Amino acid sequence: MSNKRPNKETTVRIPETLRRVKNIIGVFSAKGGVGKSEISLNLALSLAKEGYKVGLLDADIHGPSQPVLFEASKEVIDVKDKLLLSPLEKRGVKFISMGLIARDQKPVMWRGPMVSGAVMQLMAQTDWQELDYLIIDTPPGTGDAQLTLLQRLPLNAAIIVTTPQDVSISDTKKGIEMIKRLELPILGLIENMSFFKPEKSNKKYYIFGKGGGKSLSKEYEMELLSEIPLLEKKEFLILYDLETYKKVFDSLAKKVVKNMEAIKKTVTQVIPQKKG
Numbered sequence: 001m002s003n004k005r006p007n008k009e010t011t012v013r014i015p016e017t018l019r020r021v022k023n024i025i026g027v028f029s030a031k032g033g034v035g036k037s038e039i040s041l042n043l044a045l046s047l048a049k050e051g052y053k054v055g056l057l058d059a060d061i062h063g064p065s066q067p068v069l070f071e072a073s074k075e076v077i078d079v080k081d082k083l084l085l086s087p088l089e090k091r092g093v094k095f096i097s098m099g100l101i102a103r104d105q106k107p108v109m110w111r112g113p114m115v116s117g118a119v120m121q122l123m124a125q126t127d128w129q130e131l132d133y134l135i136i137d138t139p140p141g142t143g144d145a146q147l148t149l150l151q152r153l154p155l156n157a158a159i160i161v162t163t164p165q166d167v168s169i170s171d172t173k174k175g176i177e178m179i180k181r182l183e184l185p186i187l188g189l190i191e192n193m194s195f196f197k198p199e200k201s202n203k204k205y206y207i208f209g210k211g212g213g214k215s216l217s218k219e220y221e222m223e224l225l226s227e228i229p230l231l232e233k234k235e236f237l238i239l240y241d242l243e244t245y246k247k248v249f250d251s252l253a254k255k256v257v258k259n260m261e262a263i264k265k266t267v268t269q270v271i272p273q274k275k276g
């Protein structure tokens with residue numbers, strides 16, 4: 001775990017709406033389609049179930065997928081003449097996504113010429129109130145747009161998601177290097193789609209290869225927070241509603257809370273105290 005970033009107050013100007021948000025965590029992967037959105041949502045649900053005040057921001061402006069995953073694709077938030085947006089509240093999670101903004105009202109949110117501007121606007125204009133955790137589902141990539149976005153978001157820590165495939169692991173390495181350059185603490189690594197276990201069998205099938213996440217976590221000295229099995233999705237569902245996945249995400253949420261607290265302790269230790 002890196003702990004070089006002093007704290008969010010000293011690095012990025014915090015919008016008024018985020019002043020009562022205690023922890024902002026970005027779920028990040030270099031490669032697309034590895035499960036960031038799925039993990040962000042289920043982690044948020046688990047933290048909310050634990051009794052924390054939780055928000056979820058879908059920072060994917062071009063292809064927001066949270067409204068679909070969160071069964072909110074028909075919901076619309078009215079932004080007309082509003083300085084602050086009220087997030088949707090679902091299952092104890094305050095949720096905002098560009099996908100919730102009505103099509104004809106979107107230009108209001110798009111004044112910023114860059115994607116990062118639009119994300120910041122969405123984040124800063126949402127009336128989050130008090131939150132223990134704000135989970136940000138970030139778009140994939142290690143390019144300039146992604147870098148600018150990560151630099152501008154007032155993140156306290158990142159979680160990195162990969163799948164066991166070689167291509168994902170090698171992309172993830174690039175992603176880790178980028179996060180390290182930003183001096184953003186990393187809470188740990190999640191390997192998604194680690195294996196497939198048929199319902200009535202105890203045998204695990206390592207469809208995408210085995211041990212990639214583990215060796216990556218060793219190489220970069222970061223905790224492997226979770227190895228999430230691949231689910232054969234027959235119909236639309238929220239993973240957290242399945243007993244096996246509930247266990248996986250509850251265990252993940254506990255580790256996230258623990259590591260976040262640990263990071264905060266080391267961060268306060270390195271900040272010089274003001275005298276007088």
Ligand SMILES: Nc1ncnc2c1ncn2[C@@H]1O[C@H](COP(=O)(O)OP(=O)(O)OP(=O)(O)O)[C@@H](O)[C@H]1O
Pocket residue numbers: 029031032033034035036037038039060065138139140192193228229230231232233
């Ligand atoms: N463990 C899993 N088992 C089965 N399906 C999964 C699992 N994790 C994610 N999925 C599914 O795989 C697809 C891609 O996942 P998701 O959208 O979360 O990835 P992403 O990293 O957010 O993608 P993008 O980079 O496009 O934003 C989705 O349909 C999602 O429901």
Ligand SMILES: [Mg+2]
Pocket residue numbers: 036037038060065137138139
């Ligand atoms: Mg996504």
